[in-house]
Amino acid sequence: MERTPFHQRIKTLRQARGMSLRQMAAELEKYGVKVSHNAIAKWEAEKMPGSTRLPSKEVISALCKCFNVKPSFLIEEMFGKGTSKDSDRLQKFTDIELLTSEEFDALLRVKDLFIKRKHIAGEG
Amino acid sequence: MLQRYSLERESSTWLKDSIDRIYIDDNYHCCSTDNFEIWHIGDCCDYSCGKTIEGFSADLIFCGDFWASKTLVKHHMKTNRFLDVLERTGQACCVIEMRTPHLIWGHGKNIYDIAIPEHLCADIVAGAKAVEMYSKSNVVGIYRNLKKLA
Numbered sequence: 001m002e003r004t005p006f007h008q009r010i011k012t013l014r015q016a017r018g019m020s021l022r023q024m025a026a027e028l029e030k031y032g033v034k035v036s037h038n039a040i041a042k043w044e045a046e047k048m049p050g051s052t053r054l055p056s057k058e059v060i061s062a063l064c065k066c067f068n069v070k071p072s073f074l075i076e077e078m079f080g081k082g083t084s085k086d087s088d089r090l091q092k093f094t095d096i097e098l099l100t101s102e103e104f105d106a107l108l109r110v111k112d113l114f115i116k117r118k119h120i121a122g123e124g
Numbered sequence: 125m126l127q128r129y130s131l132e133r134e135s136s137t138w139l140k141d142s143i144d145r146i147y148i149d150d151n152y153h154c155c156s157t158d159n160f161e162i163w164h165i166g167d168c169c170d171y172s173c174g175k176t177i178e179g180f181s182a183d184l185i186f187c188g189d190f191w192a193s194k195t196l197v198k199h200h201m202k203t204n205r206f207l208d209v210l211e212r213t214g215q216a217c218c219v220i221e222m223r224t225p226h227l228i229w230g231h232g233k234n235i236y237d238i239a240i241p242e243h244l245c246a247d248i249v250a251g252a253k254a255v256e257m258y259s260k261s262n263v264v265g266i267y268r269n270l271k272k273l274a
Contacts, residue, residue, distance in 0.1 A: 053214040057231055060147050071147035072140035075215075 006054060006075055011044040013067045016098045024066070031062035129254035135247045138240075139227070146229055146236045154237075155188035162188055165238035187237060190222075204259035206230065219252035221260040 004012075014024050021037035028035055035055075043055060054060060054075060064071050099107065131139070145151065145165050154162040190196055201207055206218035210230040218228050225245045229236040240248050252258035 054231065057147060057234065061149070064147065070140070070144050072143045075143070 004076060007044050009074055009076075010040075010063065012098060013069065014040075014044075016100075017067070027066045028059075028062050031065045033059050033062040035059065129251045131251050132244075132247045135244045135251070138244055139248070142227060142238050143229060145238075146231075151236060155186075157188060157192035160191050160233055160235045162191055163234060163236045165236055191235060200259050202259065203256065205256045206259075209257075216257075218257035218259070219249055221249070221258070225249050 014021075019027065021040050024040055025035055025037045055063075060071055060074065063069075063074060067074075142165055146163075151163045151165045154164050156162070190200070197207070200220065204218055204220065206216050206220075206228065209216035214232055216230045219225050219240070220228055224242075225240045225248065227238050227240055227248070249258060
């Protein structure tokens, strides 16, 4: 399974939260990191495969706080391709971090409904 | 051509947890060299650089001595692309084995070091070898006397 590149991940997270580049710069400043919207645009720019240069450790930490995600999720491309023997189904859920809390709760309710139905069918 | 290798789930989880600990500051500064700042994750080592402890062999070097010696690093990294990748992209990950295998994460001038749990060593070492990100000293341990490396 291909890993999501850092630049794409940042862009997807920002867009999933409906932030503009300027709003994201303002959010990062709250976590002690001062960057311009131009700098964020550069992070998000398409890169050649394997050419990603991560921002500083402080910026990575601030991005994680800003988007409420783990560093390993943000920089997963650094782990190389397909480094886990997790099942295909589990791998497909790596992007679950992109969902808002409400969307995640809705997904859980649907999952619980399917499991409940399965139990009822099994008992019947 | 580099081979693909799939880590076991437990190894992959440990790897990700270790990276998370680096960026959430669960690490401590060990020492500085001309080229790098060396850090350890959690309570990686039983001793600190520059401090000897009872029963510790004086022949073995501390990690700061290793990273400070370009000769030693070059010698040790013959089969490991870590430094090339770190220089080219600004970050890299590898396994180096001296007494025991350690995971090394490099980000810019920072080198983070954590001992790999014994039960995960075989899997993670195999994964690192597959992508030429593994090196092991060709002597038992690394000695202060560089002549012993020959």
